[in-house]
Amino acid sequence: MAAKRGRTGQRLELGLQLRQLREEVQLTRKQAAQGLKISETSLQRIETGALNFRNVSDLRKLLTKYGVTDEEVVNSLVNLNRESSAQDWLTQYRGPLPPELPSFVGLEPEARSMMAYHPTLVYGILQTERYARALHEVQKAVEETTSEQISSSVELRMRRQEVLTREDPVKLHVILGEAALRYPVGGPDVMREQYARLLERSEMEHVTLQVLPFRWGYRATNDFAILDLGDRFPARVQIDSAWNAVSTSDKPREVARFTRRFNALVASALPPEDTADFLHRLEREL
Structure with a gap:
């Protein structure tokens, strides 16, 4: 049986999908972060799996900027962000x-x-x-x-x-x-x-x-x-x-x-x- 995916893996999956969406619409991180409550640096850390969104409204706004209108896709990314925010084994150390x-x-x-x-x-x-x-x-x-x-x-x-x-x-x-x-x-x-x-x-x-x-x-x-x-x-x-x-x-x-x-x-x-x-x-x- 393969190892169960951890929170770090979930954050990385979210970040990779967001980076791909941003690059498809040819936005820089600075442009993408404008109007959001997160900085360009925070977005960079989200895309590399080091962070996730504390405020889900920022995630939804970002997806709107990226032209994501399919509610099923939006909900899947919102759920992935929520799941990845839970504590895992690493946080106890x-x-x-x-x-x-x-x-x-x-x-x-x-x-x-x-x-x-x-x-x-x-x-x-x-x-x-x-x-x-x-x-x-x-x-x-x-x-x-x-x-x-x-x-x-x-x-x-x-x-x-x-x-x-x-x-x-x-x-x-x-x-x-x-x-x-x-x-x-x-x-x-x-x-x-x-x-x-x-x-x-x-x-x-x-x-x-x-x-x-x-x-x-x-x-x-x-x-x-x-x-x-x-x-x-x-x-x-x-x-x-x-x-x-x-x-x-x-x-x-x-x-x-x-x-x-x-x-x-x-x-x-x-x-x-x-x-x-x-x-x-x-x-x-x-």
């Missing part, structure tokens, strides 16, 4: 999340496949609870987070991993830099447990795990992840920066650029069948 991250995380359950490159830390969806907590504790003073926020953030990270164990799991391909596996987090016991988790996940049919070892050409670039959302939504890429900021894009040019980068890393990394030996060797070095 109050940790300090970068602005763009919730929309990306909210789309993970919608994904058909995911690809990620993490050169310095283990990818979040593959982390153990103790590893994730230790990472947050180290950054606690810098990020000025509370123990409650850390617990919420760790719980969210564990919840995100359900995409790998549900009935219709997401296909996952991750490349970890050797630095991500050697960076000591929480002590030897935590690292042994983390290596065991990686071994366990790598044995799943829908998970491919590769290691990019230290050698000439090693690429310590920023983390990035790509979501393939199938035919319904455009693919989306998320890029992390050194300042703990997150940016996302569904522009085909940007997605294609990072897809090419990922494919180049696949060719440079060790083949998946060597992953277990590499992890066992690191475990013996602890």
Whole structure:
């Protein structure tokens, strides 16, 4: 059974339909927002699935501008806006999340496949609870987070991993830099447990795990992840920066650029069948 569409997916569907309607009548966002109680920036966020309409009259006025007169179409979009405004599982987590991250995380359950490159830390969806907590504790003073926020953030990270164990799991391909596996987090016991988790996940049919070892050409670039959302939504890429900021894009040019980068890393990394030996060797070095 496919995963049930979440609120983020509903907002994205609404936004995509509205963007298509606006482009068909050749209006800019600034022109479309004129006379409404929303700004051009808010409309941009609605079209990308980050927001929905708080005032349904603005939605109806916008559809009138777009020449939508079919009441059935209007009602379907109004209902989609109402449904997407309900709280979903993501809203219960109050940790300090970068602005763009919730929309990306909210789309993970919608994904058909995911690809990620993490050169310095283990990818979040593959982390153990103790590893994730230790990472947050180290950054606690810098990020000025509370123990409650850390617990919420760790719980969210564990919840995100359900995409790998549900009935219709997401296909996952991750490349970890050797630095991500050697960076000591929480002590030897935590690292042994983390290596065991990686071994366990790598044995799943829908998970491919590769290691990019230290050698000439090693690429310590920023983390990035790509979501393939199938035919319904455009693919989306998320890029992390050194300042703990997150940016996302569904522009085909940007997605294609990072897809090419990922494919180049696949060719440079060790083949998946060597992953277990590499992890066992690191475990013996602890």
